[in-house]
Amino acid sequence: MEDRIKRNGEIGKMTHPKTNWQLWWKQMRPHTLTASFTPVLIGTALALPFGDIHVPLFLAMLLAALIIQAATNLFNEYYDYKRGLDTEESVGIGGATVHYGIHPKVILSLAIAFFAAAVPLGVYICLNSSWWVAVIGTCCMAVGYLYTGGPYPIAYTPLGELTSGTLMGIGLILIAFYIQTGTVTTASVLISVPVAILIGCIMLSNNIRDREGDQAHGRRTLAILLGHDRAVTLLAGMFTMSYLWVVGLVATGTVSPWLLLVLLSAPKAVKASKLFVGKTTPMQMMPAMKETAQTNTLFGMLMAAGLICAYFL
Template sequence: MQAKLQTSQQGMTPTRNDSKWKVWWQLMRPHTLTAAFVPVLIGTALAMTHTTINIPLFGTMLLACLLIQAATNMFNEYYDFKRGLDNEQSVGIGGAIVRDGVHPNTVLMSAFGFYGLALLLGVYICMNSSWWLALIGLICMTVGYLYTGGPLPIAYTPFGEVVAGLFMGVIIILISFFIQVGNITTQSILVSIPIGILVGAILLSNNIRDFDGDKEFGRKTLAILLGKKGAILLLASMFITAYLWAMGLVFTNLASPWILLVFISIPKAAKAVKGFIGKTMPMQMMPAMKATAQTNTIYGFLLSVGLFISYFM
């Protein structure tokens, strides 16, 4: 039975503490947080072949990325609500505002609070690596805000997948590698590419699911420009490219054959593509979107395992 809601000065919030925690946990959209965790793990695994890992730096980087990802999700919740895109029937949202009665300003201020904590962690990272990372970090946070905030949100354009893949995939891996090693290598750049592709795939799957609603509200996402069938074909192509890229890394001796463990995740990728074919309702496509996110998680985890094993072999 759902907890009764009561009015407070900050908005409508559930009376039961467990319900409150559940609301805020869902607001952070935990299924997306692996998009922050996986790149940090991969960048650190790559660094092991060059230096001894600084565990406090690794932990700080991981926490900062999780905070930025969670804050970005909160900005998304706030601005989609403000623009009238979210309602009680919306699928795939945290729902803290439209279903659980949390005041919109509370969500917005919480997002900025998470950014503030990430900034403090960033100071520690810069003190132990390079202050140039402060500029890069600020750019990443700005992009996270502008993804759904500002006069022309990135999420409403055809560039959402590219921006997400670059900043939440490639750049996080390279920063995680840099703070341990002190430089960037060709290998670290090339290994980061398939993760960037898969992070972009998560956003593409989200836009396929929201195709009809986004079109109605005038969004110009990549999925809308390509059409639903074209977007599904692109999603399949992105998965194929990620696996072929891993093979290329092995054949060019830029990575150990152990990274081909990522092929274990192929059934999940196939499930994601098949899950979109012939579906028209957003709720019907939720399993496919979930499978897409899981593909990124499993692929990234197995890539990290392969890198760790190659270090000890």
Template sequence: MQPQVKTSTPHIPESNRGFRAWWQLTRPHTLTAAFVPVFLGTALALQEGTIDYGLFTAMLLACLLIQAATNMFNEYYDFKRGLDTEHSVGIGGAIVRDGIKPKTVMQLALVLYGLSILLGIYICMETSWWIAVIGSVSMLMGYLYTGGPYPIAYTPFGELFAGFFMGCLIILISFYIQAGFVTATSVFVSVPVSILVGAILLANNIRDHDGDKEFGRKTLAILLGRENAINFLAAMFIAAYALVVIMIGLGIASPWAAIVILSAPKAIKAIKGFKAGKVPIQMMPAMKSTAQTNTIFGFLLSIGLFIGHFI
């Protein structure tokens, strides 16, 4: 049985909180996991024809809104289950440290979901209503990540779900709404980015290893143990870069895609940071480097594909 923690919110009038508190509520370091796949899927679609920038913008905004809402569900349910306190380390804490009411967090998350649905309707009207089915499942998974009786985040499958729904699926939808079909190339290219999206979650779980274990969570980091989880994170980085090399060798991707290697120093910094860190606060820079690896890798891969299309 999980230990019970008494939680309370500081008495700070919500109107007196600055922009930073509300911005932090979206957990901005995770938003790269939403917009990088959209850019990459669109860059891939450019090889099949012209780009509809209206659809691109709608897809980008919808994904950012869904990711931000998912983070707010996380904030809400971590507070409700006693995982977040004013002493917790991390970018979360709008409720326990900034005094934003839990009800406000949930309502804001639902508003963001509502806005993303409106954008989704526009995308469906311009493409296919099958997108509505896929999008609905993705939104449900975003809620069930920390909501519901059996949160995905509390299991060893969080990285897998995050990588698939926030990596692979977004890339393929972004490609489909532009091209009208899905190719084997788009599927192959989605894999390394999906791995790096999962890596962001694993990095978060490595940092929170001790606290999560105390509260009865069964994340991949806990299942593997801290040291093995760090080694697994390193293997994920290596796999992402190796897959790009393989795709270039097979002619699936342009040789220009090799510029992703420029993001490797961030991955190395992340692994070194986790190995050196002993407490959560010391591992925050390593978490940041992991998210930056995903961002830089994705953008460089998009640029490489874009250049390869015109040369």
């Protein structure tokens, strides 16, 4: 393995020159971090009618969510390499080991350090809200590790989309809302559902791209079970459901019409779905994945903006 790492490092240095900070920033997979940022922002915006926002608590929650997701991405990097999923030909990964020759133990140590850094933030949050948050936070960290780690990784099953969407969409929004208000409302749960669906879309798009390679290494993801065409149809259906859900909430008077701002992100969802059609290689599907992640980001930011407008206007 040492020779392989050294060889890959030499290849990476020749084809992908980067400064140290660029290299490590790439390992955080920054395009995915909005899946943590936007739920925390939405949950906090939801709390506006309940009183003043505790800004330090919001910042602590935001930083903890980002750190835990970054750690999860690093665990993913480590275990995908250890299990042989990441190679010199792999597309769309951080590639610290296979492209840049960084020893996998360094990646693992950094992931653990990130988890450790999240602990004092969690303690601060609990001191200012409830110690039940510690239980939920611990579960989040455990799932972050078990997503690709452990003997039975979640990412190897058809439950990856459901797990990530529920945890990062519904879970983060409700925690961010709870630590500001001390309660969870029906509206906060309902508003979190379309965000959870779109985060699941990010995972599904990733699994569509990697379907053939994942299948060759024993994974049984939803994309593998459905096949390319039906998985893309499911992705389009999930996009549609997320928008219809918001429209339904507005139509029933559950939320303000300001939340219809999310419809401005619909063209990106349409584009993401179309870009997957007829594509056969991971490289061809990278633009579709990018559009899917951007749909989640734009949808989340517009939803937060709608909540803020509903309060102030």
